[in-house]
Amino acid sequence: MTKFFSSKPGIVISGAVIGLVAVLLQKFGNPANMGVCVACFERDIAGALGLHRNAAVQYIRPEIIGFVLGAMASALIFREFKPRGGSSPLVRFFLGMFAMIGALVFLGCPWRALLRLSAGDGNAISGILGLFSGVVAGSIFLKKGYSLGKSVKTSYAGGLVFPIFMIALFLFLIFRVSFGEGAPIFFSETGPGSIFAPVLISLGAGLLIGFLAQRSRFCTMGAVRDVVLIKDWHLMSGVTALVLTALVTNIILKQFHAGFVLQPVSHSSHVWNFLGMALAGLAFALAGGCPGRQLFLSGEGDQDAGVFIAGMIVGAGFSHNFLLASSPDKLSEAGTILVGGPGLFGKYAVIMGLLFCLFVGFTMKSLKIKKGE
Amino acid sequence: MEDMIVDARGLSCPQPVLETLSAIKKFEEGSIIVLVDTTTSRDNVRRAAEKKGFKTEIEVSNGGEFRVKLSK
Numbered sequence: 445m446t447k448f449f450s451s452k453p454g455i456v457i458s459g460a461v462i463g464l465v466a467v468l469l470q471k472f473g474n475p476a477n478m479g480v481c482v483a484c485f486e487r488d489i490a491g492a493l494g495l496h497r498n499a500a501v502q503y504i505r506p507e508i509i510g511f512v513l514g515a516m517a518s519a520l521i522f523r524e525f526k527p528r529g530g531s532s533p534l535v536r537f538f539l540g541m542f543a544m545i546g547a548l549v550f551l552g553c554p555w556r557a558l559l560r561l562s563a564g565d566g567n568a569i570s571g572i573l574g575l576f577s578g579v580v581a582g583s584i585f586l587k588k589g590y591s592l593g594k595s596v597k598t599s600y601a602g603g604l605v606f607p608i609f610m611i612a613l614f615l616f617l618i619f620r621v622s623f624g625e626g627a628p629i630f631f632s633e634t635g636p637g638s639i640f641a642p643v644l645i646s647l648g649a650g651l652l653i654g655f656l657a658q659r660s661r662f663c664t665m666g667a668v669r670d671v672v673l674i675k676d677w678h679l680m681s682g683v684t685a686l687v688l689t690a691l692v693t694n695i696i697l698k699q700f701h702a703g704f705v706l707q708p709v710s711h712s713s714h715v716w717n718f719l720g721m722a723l724a725g726l727a728f729a730l731a732g733g734c735p736g737r738q739l740f741l742s743g744e745g746d747q748d749a750g751v752f753i754a755g756m757i758v759g760a761g762f763s764h765n766f767l768l769a770s771s772p773d774k775l776s777e778a779g780t781i782l783v784g785g786p787g788l789f790g791k792y793a794v795i796m797g798l799l800f801c802l803f804v805g806f807t808m809k810s811l812k813i814k815k816g817e
Numbered sequence: 818m819e820d821m822i823v824d825a826r827g828l829s830c831p832q833p834v835l836e837t838l839s840a841i842k843k844f845e846e847g848s849i850i851v852l853v854d855t856t857t858s859r860d861n862v863r864r865a866a867e868k869k870g871f872k873t874e875i876e877v878s879n880g881g882e883f884r885v886k887l888s889k
Binding site: 450522523524526528531586587591592593594595596597661663666669670673674676678731732733744748 | 855864
């Protein structure tokens, strides 16, 4: 079975299942073109925990919990659960934070960029081009010897911390825990945070995707990186399968609407779509995986991936507290289109993030690897 | 001739593959031993090496680490 999932049919089937499940989640109630969005869903979790107070985006998304626990189940079954960590955790935290800031300027992670594209949202194109540029830049750093250093084996308990955090989140969700009047946990009453598929369907979808992606090593950032660095199309064939399956499913379910105007939770400030995703792509490449992959790795016991996700969740808090995240295009009362885009300070944050990533890319180098012993 | 040894344990993706490819560039004869500690790295190294025309053999050590032997 392990061999099957690391084969070409294995990755193609994984990509196709992810594309299908993501689009079906929209049919079951998730926001439009947001069947699965790691950045948006972590942002909603940050909101639910009160790390930001944007009332429209607060919900504990079971898909994220499922990703981690599904990957963990797969890793345990196939003896791939390996607690490890200690590879530049603080740098990874900040990479996660800036990756989230970039993703929320675009309004989505690489997964949502692909889902938006497969639903006809033309604004996704500038984001995907940005993502591609960011990953290419990261790949050049890797080729020049960039490294965050080696991780080491840790205690078993260390590897369980992140999955246990996910279980705690799930308990908060199903028991609708409140810590007091006007205190978290918050659940949106309007806006994207109030739109969701039934909990068990979302959790089941997350578990399935987590399991499959852990087996097949599905990674949207890795797909671009492998093509650029080693001309390996293995992961890219999975990503292509995701887009094509989502496209066909969207057409069948009549969820396909081609165009650039008033697409769901999307803006047409293309320069910032590009730069936001360029920042996210560069940060993902420097950290070794797209946000989905980081979740699957954390389920395998990789605490560095867990630190990256913690950085993303804090980044989501900052994005909304400091008015960085973009607002979507809207229709005014007079019937004209109000173009959305980054919040008041979003542009500065993207530039700061790019400078941070360049600093990391230029300065962090591999320790010499022994050869010829 | 001694085997070339690439110790890529603890490195995140795709560094084990890049280190392997750089060793392949320097390869003349004998074999290359790549040490990795995750199944993802093991699979990626194997795929990259086989694409470059190498045969691969994999040994698992007690600690769950992998020794990927590349030979022509």
